[in-house]
Amino acid sequence: MEITGNEIIHQYLRHNKKFPHVLCPGCGHGIVLGTLIRSVHHLGLPKDDVVIVAGIGCSGRLAVYVDFNTVHTTHGRALTFATGIKMANPKLNVICLMGDGDALSIGGNHMIHAARRNIGITALILNNNIYGMTGGQSSPATPEGAVSMTAPFGQLEKSFDTVQLACGAGANFVARGTVFHVNNLEKLMIKAIERPGFNMLEIITPCHTQFGRKNKYKTSVEMYRWLKANALDRERYEELEESKRGDKFPVGVFVERDEPGLEERYAELKARFSAGRNG
Amino acid sequence: MARRKKNKEIFALGNEAVVEGALIAGCSFYGGYPITPSSEIMEIMAQRLPMSEDGVFIQLEDEIASMGAIVGASMAGRKVMTATSGPGFSLMQENLGYACMTETPLVVVNVMRGGPSTGLPTSPAQSDVQQARWGTHGDHPIIVLSASDVQECLEMTIIAFNMAEKYRTPVILLLDEITAHTREKIRIPQPDEYEVTSRIVPSIPPEWYKPYEETVRGVAPMPPIGSGYRFHVTGLTHDVNGFPTSRPDEVVDLMERMHRKIDQFFYDIQMHDELMIEDAEVVVIAYGSVARSAEYAIEQARSSGVKAGLLKLKTLFPYPRRATEKALANAKSIIVPEMNMGQISREVKRVNSGRASVRTINRVDGQIITPSEILKVIMQG
């Protein structure tokens, strides 16, 4: 008998955790969590070997619901804890759940250095272009011109391109997907989990509560429509003339390398010394 | 009769002795960021850990990341440490609080230099004493130790690890630049000389395990991540399962247990040395390198007939109230010399509550407090 998507998900949720969850109805974060569960299931990773390290914000709250080793850390610092966990025990699959404010603003320094070190961590950045949990203030991913609680007259600053940032910093694998294109997201996430080194997957996930309503999307459905209309395959996006790009953004894989992660290189260093000790 | 190996003696800096102590205690993970005057600790770790059986060394991008990394590594089952000085210690406060809240064992060595801010990077001070106690926000228990010579750097580092593991808490070891950069002969202890404590891991099946359960000692067993005990860890106020809660009764249970696990073991945690304290009319209370100056001053005072004694604090927090009360018994006056504006003297005055006269000697100019400075005040009676 074939096992349904829901049955898979129920295998991985914590039965002793009180539901309902904290997310708003229509939030994209639930889709991310479902995709994460299916990806781990697809890869056949034992629950004991999976560590979810989360930051602070709506995205950070996801960790508590899943039956893995879960660590809900401090704002922006998820990658630092994850670095310690991975170096201490490289056998673990360490997956970070962070928001855009979390990973790019307060945690921006950790993000670029984790990528530079190419440490074997999967960094999932849930980009909703806003600080959702604290009530809709600007983040470094808030688009220029958008309205937020701290940019009531429109955002003056430019936003980060998370993908370019991760590419420039040296990550092994860099990709972007959206919660509308779920099948594609799952494929990207599976890669981001199984590949060696530092793997960054940016996930565009709408926050209608704090971003959409203040801008031009009254309901979450309108935001998903926006995703559907504007996410373009990387190749097609690159072919498009710059003047025609408008709101469109590229999705897909941007970097795919196989360089060994820091923990593997450290193991090689140690092997040199243990060969010396034994021989 | 057991054959005793000849004692191994080395000539070492305080910072080197810290590394020796850490390795004896079982430290197998160092994450840090260089800063004067603590950098030798990191440099020696960078050499020793990769060569050891299972040691891990990593240099992080800043001190915020250093704390995050060692907390993570401790959760994965390692005995962990970092070392820093004032400016770095300020950056560590955020994740230090997280370690208190999640009850994660770790050791932070802070080699104090003159502050505030960048201050006096190469000069000694004892100006982070109250920061070590109260630097991170919220009511939290913490253990703060100190060392006054190179041999003690080694010993107190072992004790810091033992206490961290035993009480599932961060332990801060405060050194000053003089102690850290003094080079003197020390004895490396025999392997069995010091008891080495490791955290208790659960022996019950994972389904029964509650990570923040009430126990007699107030400390729950702590399994390493990946060992089959899957649970949630959060800096949010949590219930016995580790899940966030704001239910007043559960909040109070957590806060009370977290404090009780330290408070009920004062006898074990509060360490001090006494020198000629029984009949002392003038008692000097000192710690760190200043305690060495004080020791010399007291010997001088005794030889000129003044009944002086020394209470040397090895634990700074929880503040050793009992030992201070005992020292106060016959004392007419107390002298508290410190390389700060008066950080431990506040604690002394609190315990003293007006019984004896309390005088302070404070230096904040990056210079050491000499025996003769202390002697002069002792001789004033």
Ligand code: SF4
């Ligand atoms: S505030 Fe936004 S991001 Fe947070 S749960 Fe609601 S919709 Fe999702």
